[in-house]
Amino acid sequence: MIGLRLTGFGPSVYTRVVRMALAEKGLEYEFEDVNPFSGEGRAAMQSLHPMSRVPVLEHYAFKIYETAAILGYLDDVFEDAQLMPRGAKVRARVRQVLGLVDCYGYWPMVRQVFSHGVFRPRLGEEANADEIKQGLAASVPVLDALEEIAAGGLVLNGRDMTRADCHLGPMIDYFLMQSDGAEMLAERPALTAWFGAISQRPAFLATRPDLPVASESIA
Ligand SMILES: N[C@@H](CCC(=O)N[C@@H](CS)C(=O)NCC(=O)O)C(=O)O
Known part of the structure; x- marks a missing residue:
């Protein structure tokens, strides 16, 4: 223990x-x-x-x-399997991703697009189409910023696992469950390649939440 x-x-x-x-x-x-x-x-x-x-x-x-x-x-x-790489630039990028996700990404991608577009309907709860629309619009600059960072190759490269991958992966996983969210990601090649790689990792697969399926809806 x-x-x-x-x-x-x-x-x-x-x-x-x-x-x-x-x-x-x-x-x-x-x-x-x-x-x-x-x-x-x-x-x-x-x-x-x-x-x-x-x-x-x-x-x-x-x-x-x-x-x-x-x-x-x-x-x-627990110093083994460090999720914070060495080097000033790459560490700055990791922290930048965490800041972007926390300040600008979580609310539109998860609480607006995923909650109202996927989660609430599956629970048979009321969802608000305006929230989805606003969330998708607010996600555009966040995804653009993350795409630029991923394309730069220091982090979100699908090769080196960092705190940035852990922080962003679950949010993108949810965002993609909404069809417009999936289309928006597909338009961004570096993020798409990154997500393709991290979504195969055992840690990603083993932590995937069991969400209610549509047929279990209590509506
Ligand atoms: N800034 C917090 C955010 C945590 C957060 O918002 N968690 C959500 C679940 S993903 C929550 O507890 N929400 C409850 C609520 O909004 O009342 C962190 O980084 O841990």
Whole structure:
């Protein structure tokens, strides 16, 4: 036992980011599944996270939240299979991708396009077509920025696994489940090649959430 406990939510992309990093590093951990979108889950998360968000990592008595900080902690404590490469430029690119994803990518790609275009309909919940439209429009400059970075070859190259791959992979996986999202990715060759490579990795496949299938809809 190495004292790692992750509190997260099955379908959550940020939870999967951490799970991918743990899998890439070959680390075992206990998993506590809490739905932060439910009243009960929010209440349960309050003692762990001031905003009742997931994921939260505990390492014995040390608790850390914010996904980028969690990945950094894992690399610092468990030095094998580093997800932060050496070299000023490549490290800057890794951090740039994390910033882009957190500040500009997560909301439109996941909370607008995926949630309203895929997840809510599968759950039989109400979805809003305007959210999808706005999310797709807001995703364009984010995808363009990521395409330029991927084409540069330092990170998102499908060869060297980094924190940037873990952070972005789960979000693109969800974004592609919406048909317009898939078309938008197909128009960007460097990102398409990158995603083709990382989506074959055992850590990516082993952490893929079990989403409700359309026929299971409760609508
Ligand atoms: N900045 C946080 C974001 C975490 C986050 O937004 N997690 C989502 C699930 S993917 C969540 O807990 N959402 C609950 C809510 O919005 O109330 C991080 O990097 O960990």
